Amino acid sequence: MIPRLQIRYGWRDAWLALRSLGIRLSQQDRLWASLRLDCGKARFFPTRRGREALYLILKGLALPRGARVGVPLFACSTIAKTVVAAGMMPIFLDADPRTFGLNLDDLKRKAGNLDCLVLVHMFGYPADFHSVKQLMQGKPIVEDCAHAVGSSFRGHALGTIAATSFFSFGFFKPVAVGGGGLVVTQSESVAARIEELLLGAPEETPCQAILHSTRCFLYALAFRQPAYSILAYLRARDQGDTSIGIENDTAGEIAAPRLMAMRRSDWGVLPSRLSSFDAESERNEEFWAQLRNVRQFGLKIPPEPPFGQWNHFMLPVRERTEADCLGAIAQLRGRGIGAARLYPNCAQYARAARYSGDCPVAERLARTVFTMPSHVGLSEGARDQILRAIQQLRTP
Numbered sequence: 001m002i003p004r005l006q007i008r009y010g011w012r013d014a015w016l017a018l019r020s021l022g023i024r025l026s027q028q029d030r031l032w033a034s035l036r037l038d039c040g041k042a043r044f045f046p047t048r049r050g051r052e053a054l055y056l057i058l059k060g061l062a063l064p065r066g067a068r069v070g071v072p073l074f075a076c077s078t079i080a081k082t083v084v085a086a087g088m089m090p091i092f093l094d095a096d097p098r099t100f101g102l103n104l105d106d107l108k109r110k111a112g113n114l115d116c117l118v119l120v121h122m123f124g125y126p127a128d129f130h131s132v133k134q135l136m137q138g139k140p141i142v143e144d145c146a147h148a149v150g151s152s153f154r155g156h157a158l159g160t161i162a163a164t165s166f167f168s169f170g171f172f173k174p175v176a177v178g179g180g181g182l183v184v185t186q187s188e189s190v191a192a193r194i195e196e197l198l199l200g201a202p203e204e205t206p207c208q209a210i211l212h213s214t215r216c217f218l219y220a221l222a223f224r225q226p227a228y229s230i231l232a233y234l235r236a237r238d239q240g241d242t243s244i245g246i247e248n249d250t251a252g253e254i255a256a257p258r259l260m261a262m263r264r265s266d267w268g269v270l271p272s273r274l275s276s277f278d279a280e281s282e283r284n285e286e287f288w289a290q291l292r293n294v295r296q297f298g299l300k301i302p303p304e305p306p307f308g309q310w311n312h313f314m315l316p317v318r319e320r321t322e323a324d325c326l327g328a329i330a331q332l333r334g335r336g337i338g339a340a341r342l343y344p345n346c347a348q349y350a351r352a353a354r355y356s357g358d359c360p361v362a363e364r365l366a367r368t369v370f371t372m373p374s375h376v377g378l379s380e381g382a383r384d385q386i387l388r389a390i391q392q393l394r395t396p
Helices: 011-022 050-060 078-085 104-113 129-136 188-198 206-221 227-239 264-275 277-294 322-334 346-353 360-368 380-391
Strands: 043-047 068-072 089-093 116-120 141-144 164-168 181-185 315-318 369-372
Touching (some): 043 188, 050 078, 050 141, 050 188, 068 078, 104 129, 129 141, 277 380
Parallel strands (some): 068 116
Antiparallel strands (some): 043 181
16 A cells, blocks of 8 residues: 655665764754744744644743633644643634635634644644734734645745744654754744753753664564555554554643753654655645545645745645545555545544634534645656546545
């Protein structure tokens, strides 16, 4: 079966990870130029994962305990869990049926009840920041750029348009190195509070780096044939439309404060990933153009954004009904193509955080949106196989 996402971690990556042990993170400021984050005097804080980055930001904003933070329902539940871990209350926001991102009409209704907003650029698709900023009326906006490296809004890289943002470099992210996150803030007060929280964080030891790199290497092996096909079959048999590689809604909790800093072994792999990202994004864009030409009636892919650029990292497709979605997934898998819904249980997990059921579009998208392979690891033969499978989808 063709994996939905590519997991790259080989011997060269392991060598880069171990070689980085002699370099302090503070000595790597030149790396930010590779991310094209032209933020003037912004401060950068490498973190263990993306969720630790968001946690540090929420604490750095000095919001009162119980502050109401807007988060999308149709997204990884880790976002809401992190808000709760920071001592705040998630307020769930509905989704846009065309872009799968934030629904501005719903934000307009709820903005007056929010103290802060986590603006997720869903699937790397740039949100309409100007409209969001107007609706929030000066309240803090935190950009979630976990999927958005390489995307832009009106010529500005995502991660630079709000005062504070964060990235994630874990597996299944555009720039994947096995772990790591990044806080970007232009606020001196937020930077000072984050610096205090990270003070005294220990460096990764050689033994820890070897263990982490070994885990990443073995995990990458699971995404190569025939291991992927075997594992995907076993997992699908047990969990319906879920397959290996899905972003897990049951992700673990926030790391202890002393463990929130980024591993140097992850940091060592990051530059090589960034150097090849643009070429990979362009190749994905070409493939998407072919998919748009052959897609079946009923399949919907978000349109190219009129106010920015999409990095084309993850390919989301929407079917008309849940039955159509599950049928399409089954047909694609039957033809050897990995496909699965991404956040099918987001509403279920949100109810534990007092979700009241007022995001009907997001719930519908959770049932009808799925992703399938679209990455540079695909051979020409694999891409042709995917295109043929889309053409041959049978509707009920």
